[in-house]
Amino acid sequence: MAEGRDDDARPNTGRGASTSAPVFEPGQKVTCIASFDGQQYATEIVDRRIERGEYVYYVHYIERDRRLDEWVTVDKLSSWATTPRPSLARLDTLPSISMGGDLTSPTGDGNTLKVTRRLKRKYEEAHHLAGDDHHAHGGDHGHDKDHHHPPRVKNIQMIEFGRYEMDTWYYSPYPEPYASCTKLYLCEYTLKYFRKKKTLLRHLAKLDIRHPPGDEIYRSPPPPPGQPNYSGGAVTKPPISVFEVDGKKAKVYCQNLCLLSKLFLDHKTLYYDVDPFxxxxxxERDQHGYHMVGYFSKEKSCMEDYNLACILTLPAYQRKGYGKFLIAFAYELSRREGRVGTPERPLSDLGAVSFRSYWTRVLLEQLRNVKGDVSIKEMSDATMIRGQDIVETLQSLGLIKYWKGTHLIHADPRVVQEHWAKFAHQRVIEVDPACLHWQPLPAPTARKRP
Known part of the structure; x- marks a missing residue:
């Protein structure tokens, strides 16, 4: 693989790695000056290779999100100190950083955005400072529950997806020779991947269907003429569609979808056995076709109350409220099914942030319209949120108390309004039940013996 170990490799000059610099071994603990803020952190050497006669090292910042992992030169590293060094500042104690600049069009026409891993975005994503709809996932389809797999070297550095370029965050097990490419080109309609753009263009020229291979179960109307898709703080309805894709009927598409999402989901492990999902x-819908924004998956038959397994909003489409829409959509399906729902556990750190934000907003909205006492059961029936999730969310807000063995909602209208003020200007894309044309699968029936 392109980022694999190359200890025995030699550059074209015929020289090996310089012997003047210290040499570190994979698995060794060292301190490293991070590129994102210039501070020193405890790190682990994951891999190394030779570039221009010198070793460069792939490091993992210990107890930090793996999307911060990076290749560094030896001058950034120093031997592990036997006692904690005062200069090893914790990221969660650092002040917020300001690095101005918005996403801009590389062509200047405003039609194509280049999404790169800017330092501010990278810092915020790793420490949950953005708080809207970053990637999240639930129990990863029942695999790798403990999430203690060792860090792997990120192989693919960038993808081109539709009109966007996106820096990747994590390793994804694409097959060779694609896994050795620094950049992959993906068809946003079929999710097929290519090493060269000209091959992708030939593929697109022959492509007749420009939407996911499933049933369109949700289709929102376009905004009125002259009205923008988004208005800050307002409830918005961009022209979006949602397709239900069966993992058994469209296996290749769903496997490609899992490979794509693995680039942005650290703990996702399933990418082959997609039949049960x-x-x-x-x-997003326009005159050219249907442009994938994100997705979530759920098991066809689940004995638990899980209404969502994995969820992802692609980086190019984050901070637009799409993540909250996908969560709300999962709960709307639960409403149609007539049972409460909850995401599959364990949640990732960002997943917990996203769901807690959604639960908080929905529950506060319910409490603003409630007069008198209300039970957990009544709140659950109204929102389709599992009772335990309601209790934990309201406890964090100080709106529930435990008395004589029972949780009681103690919703002071003034306190509710103070909490709600934090959500008043949040960008929201509502799920319109009238636009959803979907019926749940019939419950399996036991086969009678002859």
Whole structure:
């Protein structure tokens, strides 16, 4: 693989790695000056290779999100100190940083955005400072529950997806020779991947269908003429569609979807056995076709109350409220099914942030319209949120108390309004039940013996 170990490799000059610099071994603990803020952190050497006669090292910042992992030169590293060094500042104690600049069009026409891993975005994502709809996931389809797999070297550095370029965050097990490419080109309609753009263009020229291979179960109307898709703080309805894709009927598409999402989900492990799952793919709609924004998956038959397994909003489409829409959509399906729902556990750190934000907003909205006492059961029936999730969310807000063995909602209208003020200007894309044309699968029935 392109980022694999190359200890025995030699550059074209015929020289090996310089012997003047210290040499570190994979697995060794060292301190490293991070590129994102210039501070020193405890790190682990994951891999190394030779570039221009010198070793460069792939490091993992210990107890930090793996999307911060990076290749560094030896001058950034120093031997592990036997006692904690005062200069090893913790990221969560650092002040917020300001690095101005918005996403801009490389062509200047405003039609194409280049999404790169800017330092501010990278810092915020790793420490949950953005708080809207970053990637999240649940129990990863029942695999790798403990999430203690060792860090792996990120192989693919960038993808081109539709009109966007996106820096990747994590390793994804694409097959060779694609896994050795620094950049992959993906078809946003079929999710097929290519090493060269000209091959992708030939593929697109022959492509007749420009939407996911499933049933369009949700289709929102376009905004009125002259009205922008988004208005800050307002409830918005961009032209979006959601497709239900069966993992058994469209196996290759769903496997490609899992490989794509693995680039942005650290702990996702499933990418082959997709038959037992349904994938709900959200798309922006225009005259050219249906452009994938994100997705969530759920098991076809689940004995638990899980209404969502994995969820992802692609980086190019984050901070637009799409993540909250996907969560709300999963709960709307639960409403149609007539049972409460909850995401599959364990949640990732960012997943917990996203769901807690959604639960908080929905529950506060309910409490603003409630007069008198209300029970956990009544709140659950109204929102389809599992009772335990309601209790934990309201406890964090100080709106519930435990008395004589029972949780009681103690919703002071003034306190509720103070909490709600934090959500008043949040960008929201509502799920319109009238636009959803979907019926749940019939419950399996026991086969009678002859």
């Amino acid at each position: 349904l994938f709900y793919v959200m798309c």
